[in-house]
Amino acid sequence: MSGKGILVYAETRESEIHPISFELLGKAREIAEKLGLEVWSVILGSGISDKASQLIHYGADRVYAYDDERLRDLNVVAYKSVLVDFVKETKPEIFLIGATPWGRSLAPRIAAALDTGLTADCIDLQVSEDGKLIQIRPAFTGNILAHIETTSKPIMTTIRYRVMKMPEPDPSRRGEVIVRRPERVEADGVKFLGKVSERGVNLADAEIIVAGGKGLKKKEDLRILEELAGLLGGVVGVSRPLVEEGWISKDHQVGFSGNTVKPRIYIACGISGSPQHLAGMRDSGIIIAVNTDPSAPIFRHADYGVVADLYEFIPRLISFLKEVKGHGKGVVKGA
Numbered sequence: 664m665s666g667k668g669i670l671v672y673a674e675t676r677e678s679e680i681h682p683i684s685f686e687l688l689g690k691a692r693e694i695a696e697k698l699g700l701e702v703w704s705v706i707l708g709s710g711i712s713d714k715a716s717q718l719i720h721y722g723a724d725r726v727y728a729y730d731d732e733r734l735r736d737l738n739v740v741a742y743k744s745v746l747v748d749f750v751k752e753t754k755p756e757i758f759l760i761g762a763t764p765w766g767r768s769l770a771p772r773i774a775a776a777l778d779t780g781l782t783a784d785c786i787d788l789q790v791s792e793d794g795k796l797i798q799i800r801p802a803f804t805g806n807i808l809a810h811i812e813t814t815s816k817p818i819m820t821t822i823r824y825r826v827m828k829m830p831e832p833d834p835s836r837r838g839e840v841i842v843r844r845p846e847r848v849e850a851d852g853v854k855f856l857g858k859v860s861e862r863g864v865n866l867a868d869a870e871i872i873v874a875g876g877k878g879l880k881k882k883e884d885l886r887i888l889e890e891l892a893g894l895l896g897g898v899v900g901v902s903r904p905l906v907e908e909g910w911i912s913k914d915h916q917v918g919f920s921g922n923t924v925k926p927r928i929y930i931a932c933g934i935s936g937s938p939q940h941l942a943g944m945r946d947s948g949i950i951i952a953v954n955t956d957p958s959a960p961i962f963r964h965a966d967y968g969v970v971a972d973l974y975e976f977i978p979r980l981i982s983f984l985k986e987v988k989g990h991g992k993g994v995v996k997g998a
């Protein structure tokens with residue numbers, strides 16, 4: 664193996680490459696230029712070799728594709744064993760993994776097996792003037808941004824989804840694809856019987872989110888937000904207290920310890936705007952806040968602020984939208 668590399672794990676979802684892999688490649692490219700490294704990517708699965716060229720279009724110089732029937736299902740023990748062997752052989756300087764639920768499960772296992780450190784949930788990577796990788800992540804519940812330098816090798820980092828810029832693919836980019844079969848696939852002793860249910864909601868990719876907080880009085884009132892989200896073609900998000908109350912699953916939680924989201928429109932209803940909540944949604948396109956308290960911090964981040972009781976405002980907005988849709992009108996003047 665010649666040269667030194669920065670390695671990006673290409674996560675797959677139902678045999679398709681997860682978009683976070685492309686975001687990581689864009690960042691890896693930027694760092695590689697500064698540090699004089701190559702960009703490598705590794706992808707695992709069954710029947711995935713033909714996906715490798717996509718990774719080259721997004722910035723990889725070399726792609727290793729472990730295409731093997733034994734890697735058909737996402738099995739964390741099997742994947743860990745293949746990736747650990749691969750890293751020991753290729754010795755990348757830096758190893759990037761997406762901080763998706765899957766990446767968060769995989770990365771610490773790999774780091775422990777390699778006896779190296781792991782900086783989890785980063786929101787940016789920079790290169791210092793003296794050529795060191797600086798990993799940036801929220802600390803103290805999002806109140807400060809810690810700048811972390813790691814001395815162990817490889818430098819391992821997980822990066823949140825949708826915090827890095829998606830690069831433009833370049834179909835004319837050329838690179839090397841190396842198809843491999845793993846020598847060893849560790850078994851975990853678990854027999855996979857079949858998929859029971861999918862995650863109920865994909866907040867990270869949602870274009871419109873109607874989010875509720877403690878301004879809601881009871882669990883059943885989430886229905887009002889569900890109705891509004893349905894009319895707008897969006898999904899429901901929540902602040903953490905609602906998850907802690909057991910009103911809704913953690914898949915819906917927005918914030919520091921939940922999902923980072925970047926929808927076109929984020930409607931925050933009865934949410935005060937704590938630093939931990941803002942950490943997950945402040946990069947949304949248009950933020951609309953509905954709150955009875957004009958001094959609520961969320962208004963400092965909102966593009967449109969509505970000082971109102973959500974129990975009055977949201978039903979009126981729903982009736983208005985139904986009327987507009989019923990009449991097939993695109994624009995209503997004087998509303």
Ligand SMILES: Cc1cc2nc3c(=O)[nH]c(=O)nc-3n(C[C@H](O)[C@H](O)[C@H](O)COP(=O)(O)OP(=O)(O)OC[C@H]3O[C@@H](n4cnc5c(N)ncnc54)[C@H](O)[C@@H]3O)c2cc1C
Pocket residue numbers: 804875876877878879901902903904916917918919920921922932933934935936937939940943953954955956959971972973974
């Ligand atoms: C380690 C750690 C991690 C955390 N992670 C997260 C996280 O990921 N996500 C998260 O959200 N929080 C997180 N938190 C919790 C966070 O600190 C706040 O407690 C939480 O965000 C507050 O939720 P809220 O805005 O819904 O509630 P509150 O702060 O109680 O705000 C409720 C708001 O509703 C308004 N209101 C009341 N009635 C109405 C009404 N009828 N109509 C309109 N407005 C009304 C009030 O004026 C108020 O502004 C975390 C905390 C810690 C310590």
